Amino acid sequence: xxxxxxxxxxxxxxxxxxxxxxxxxxxxxxxxxxxxxxxxxxxxxxxxxxxxxxxxxxxxxxxxxxxxxxxxxxxxxxxxxxxxxxxxxxxxxxxxxxxxxxxxxxxxxxxxxxxxxxxxxxxxxxxxxx
Amino acid sequence: xxxxxxxxxxxxxxxxxxxxxxxxxxxxxxxxxxxxxxxxxxxxxxxxxxxxxxxxxxxxxxxxxxxxxxxxxxxxxxxxxxxxxxxxxxxxxxxxxxxxxxxxxxxxxxxxxxxxxxxxxxxxxxxxxxxxxxxxxxxxxxxxxxxxxxxxxxxxxxxxxxxxxxxxxxxxxxxxxxxxxxxxxxxxxxxxxxxxxxxxxxxxxxxxxxxxxxxxxxxxxxxxxxxxxxxxxxxxxxxxxxxxxxxxxxxxxxxxxxxxxxxxxxxxxxxxxxxxxxxxxxxxxxxxxxxxxxxxxxxxxxxxxxxxxxxxxxxxxxxxxxxxxxxxxxxxxxxxxx
Amino acid sequence: xxxxxxxxxxxxxxxxxxxxxxxxxxxxxxxxxxxxxxxxxxxxxxxxxxxxxxxxxxxxxxxxxxxxxxxxxxxxxxxxxxxxxxxxxxxxxxxxxxxxxxxxxxxxxxxxxxxxxxxxxxxxxxxxxxxxxxxxxxxxxxxxxxxxxxxxxxxxxxxxxxxxxxxxxxxxxxxxxxxxxxxxxxxxxxxxxxxxxxxxxxxxxxxxxxxxxxxxxxxxxxxxxxxxxxxxxxxxxxxxxxxxxxxxxxxxxxxxxxxxxxxxxxxxxxxxxxxxxxxxxxxxxxxxxxxxxx
Numbered sequence: 165x166x167x168x169x170x171x172x173x174x175x176x177x178x179x180x181x182x183x184x185x186x187x188x189x190x191x192x193x194x195x196x197x198x199x200x201x202x203x204x205x206x207x208x209x210x211x212x213x214x215x216x217x218x219x220x221x222x223x224x225x226x227x228x229x230x231x232x233x234x235x236x237x238x239x240x241x242x243x244x245x246x247x248x249x250x251x252x253x254x255x256x257x258x259x260x261x262x263x264x265x266x267x268x269x270x271x272x273x274x275x276x277x278x279x280x281x282x283x284x285x286x287x288x289x290x291x292x293x294x
Numbered sequence: 295x296x297x298x299x300x301x302x303x304x305x306x307x308x309x310x311x312x313x314x315x316x317x318x319x320x321x322x323x324x325x326x327x328x329x330x331x332x333x334x335x336x337x338x339x340x341x342x343x344x345x346x347x348x349x350x351x352x353x354x355x356x357x358x359x360x361x362x363x364x365x366x367x368x369x370x371x372x373x374x375x376x377x378x379x380x381x382x383x384x385x386x387x388x389x390x391x392x393x394x395x396x397x398x399x400x401x402x403x404x405x406x407x408x409x410x411x412x413x414x415x416x417x418x419x420x421x422x423x424x425x426x427x428x429x430x431x432x433x434x435x436x437x438x439x440x441x442x443x444x445x446x447x448x449x450x451x452x453x454x455x456x457x458x459x460x461x462x463x464x465x466x467x468x469x470x471x472x473x474x475x476x477x478x479x480x481x482x483x484x485x486x487x488x489x490x491x492x493x494x495x496x497x498x499x500x501x502x503x504x505x506x507x508x509x510x511x512x513x514x515x516x517x518x519x520x521x522x523x524x525x526x527x528x529x530x531x532x533x534x535x536x537x538x539x540x541x542x543x544x545x546x547x548x549x550x551x552x553x554x555x556x557x558x559x560x561x562x563x564x565x566x567x568x569x570x571x572x573x574x575x576x577x578x579x580x581x582x583x584x585x586x587x588x589x590x591x592x593x594x595x596x597x598x599x600x601x602x603x604x605x606x607x608x609x610x611x612x613x614x615x616x617x618x619x620x621x622x623x624x625x626x627x628x629x630x631x632x
Numbered sequence: 633x634x635x636x637x638x639x640x641x642x643x644x645x646x647x648x649x650x651x652x653x654x655x656x657x658x659x660x661x662x663x664x665x666x667x668x669x670x671x672x673x674x675x676x677x678x679x680x681x682x683x684x685x686x687x688x689x690x691x692x693x694x695x696x697x698x699x700x701x702x703x704x705x706x707x708x709x710x711x712x713x714x715x716x717x718x719x720x721x722x723x724x725x726x727x728x729x730x731x732x733x734x735x736x737x738x739x740x741x742x743x744x745x746x747x748x749x750x751x752x753x754x755x756x757x758x759x760x761x762x763x764x765x766x767x768x769x770x771x772x773x774x775x776x777x778x779x780x781x782x783x784x785x786x787x788x789x790x791x792x793x794x795x796x797x798x799x800x801x802x803x804x805x806x807x808x809x810x811x812x813x814x815x816x817x818x819x820x821x822x823x824x825x826x827x828x829x830x831x832x833x834x835x836x837x838x839x840x841x842x843x844x845x846x847x848x849x850x851x852x853x854x855x856x857x858x859x860x861x862x863x864x865x866x867x868x869x870x871x872x873x874x875x876x877x878x879x880x881x882x883x884x885x886x887x888x889x890x891x892x893x894x895x896x897x898x899x900x901x902x903x904x905x906x907x908x909x910x911x912x913x914x915x916x917x918x919x920x921x922x923x924x925x926x
Binding site: 295297298301302305390391392394395397398399400401402403629630 | 683685686687701703704705707708710711712714715716718719720721722723727730731732734735736737738771774775778
């Protein structure tokens with residue numbers, strides 16, 4: 165079963181951190197359709213966080229049609245994310261390896277590489293191409 | 295709530311019960327022997343001869359220390375109750391913050407205090423009653439012998455016999471609680487309680503007790519064995535000997551009055567009379583001269599027959615004070631303590 | 633939904649100084665309310681007034697619709713774990729639970745017993761033999777098993793190590809998830825409050841300087857950084873909470889009613905801790921001028 169954690173330095177509100185962790189688990193195949201999410205009580209006891217935060221995160225996930233609450237039983241995953249893309253992971257990963265090698269050859273250090281990558285992701289998210 | 299009051303009191307109750315058991319056992323064990331010895335005095339005293347007094351005095355002297363210790367015990371019990379049960383009752387809770395535990399259950403503060411006062415007052419009175427009854431029983435033969443030197447109405451004896459010690463215990467306990475509540479520090483409250491109790495025990499016989507019943511006022515002729523010379527302020531146990539039926543009484547005052555009944559400081563005896571002549575002073579003749587001039591002793595005292603009415607009134611006063619203090623506590627507990 | 637706590641002009645005075653003054657609040661039910669402020673800012677006073685331990689000298693306070701401490705019914709609705717989580721040193725864990733059972737009509741013995749078992753507390757142990765964390769848990773058990781609608785906690789974890797603190801808050805939040813409970817707790821540890829609270833009350837110098845839902849507060853407060861300039865350049869829709877300046881640089885913490893369009897400012901998010909500190913530093917309230925600090 166999924167175990168949540170909180171990253172105080174992430175700058176994200178706690179409920180969004182939970183949402184993101186569920187999405188990541190779905191993307192990586194750690195969580196599959198039919199799996200049960202930990203109960204609010206379990207999350208709350210483990211992390212010492214406000215139950216309203218967990219409820220809010222679960223509501224958000226429900227809203228995204230990723231999970232469904234069955235009253236009195238628990239919250240269950242209703243669909244998986246990126247199970248198709250999972251197959252493409254290894255190919256993409258090797259391409260990324262090649263790209264990283266080229267970047268180092270071009271004289272970039274790790275910090276510059278990361279900055280470049282984050283900037284590109286953000287730019288694409290905004291819709292314009294760098 | 296009673297459960298909590300009893301549970302918190304448990305350790306103190308065990309300790310007190312153990313101490314009481316030891317004391318009662320000791321008194322019971324020695325009390326029987328004491329009685330046997332006392333009955334053995336009877337034959338000597340049956341004839342009422344002078345040897346009776348000698349034997350009786352010897353009997354008393356032998357047991358005098360134990361007898362005084364028993365009186366001290368009865369006098370100390372209320373102080374102990376006030377200091378160790380009363381003063382910490384609220385003060386310790388406030389000091390350790392546990393009053394927050396008690397006051398945040400579904401019970402009002404007033405009810406909490408009321409139950410505690412009720413349970414512990416009963417325990418205090420029961421302890422005092424047991425002690426007083428046992429000591430009174432144990433002491434009764436000695437009390438009879440000692441009545442000349444230690445009359446029952448004398449402040450010391452009066453406070454250690456009858457029902458008054460029970461009322462003292464109640465008062466001491468409630469006083470301790472009140473002080474603890476106002477001072478809110480256990481040690482300080484305990485010290486203040488002791489000080490106040492001693493003050494009360496000193497002031498009450500001086501200021502209040504003489505007025506609990508109208509004293510008997512009587513006059514008697516001035517004579518040799520009735521006074522030590524001409525000291526008029528002397529109020530002594532030996533005064534009992536000069537007034538028939540005043541055995542066991544508490545003498546409040548003895549003064550010299552002139553024929554009109556006015557209190558005087560000095561008696562104008564004749565310069566050539568038996569009171570003045572240094573060579574040939576004749577005390578008996580001197581007293582006779584005073585008598586002829588119409589001077590007398592005037593004595594005020596509380597006779598033994600006032601013992602129970604005065605015990606009842608004194609107890610009532612202390613119970614009344616206790617109730618007033620308890621009322622103050624119950625009012626105060628609802629107000630902000632800090 | 634009725635408010636868990638409503639205060640109007642609430643104040644408490646000791647002699648001539650006010651421990652809490654002019655406190656007006658309306659705290660919705662079902663929240664975890666964090667009470668923050670420096671020592672002596674009035675946190676304990678507010679909690680004591682809400683639990684009925686103290687009676688106000690000014691204004692009014694209503695807790696779950698009733699006057700605090702007004703009787704058994706009201707007392708049963710509110711739990712209070714006082715500062716230092718006091719317990720009876722000479723009483724055993726079992727005695728404490730019996731105390732709770734005897735004195736509270738709604739006592740949930742199953743819950744109390746289950747908690748004690750799960751915490752691994754030996755029922756025969758006296759409170760003085762317990763660790764600080766265990767005592768705090770015992771006090772919390774007493775507070776929870778009476779089944780209050782509002783649970784007040786005054787610095788409950790001040791004396792606990794990080795592990796005990798996490799366990800304490802874990803079980804508090806677990807209880808909150810199971811029951812309809814409003815929790816109001818004071819703490820110095822804003823990092824803890826960040827995880828726990830969805831409502832925040834900041835006290836400074838005996839006054840409430842900030843109160844509101846955490847989401848809303850974080851959404852409306854920003855840090856502005858940019859070239860040094862004077863306060864007149866800030867739009868009126870933005871209230872400056874505190875400001876600091878270096879020779880060429882200004883940093884402002886502002887409360888905004890609408891988005892700031894001036895592109896010369898860099899706008900960044902605040903953490904709850906930033907927010908709390910901004911208000912604590914900026915006290916007394918309504919100080920809107922620039923250049924307060926430094």
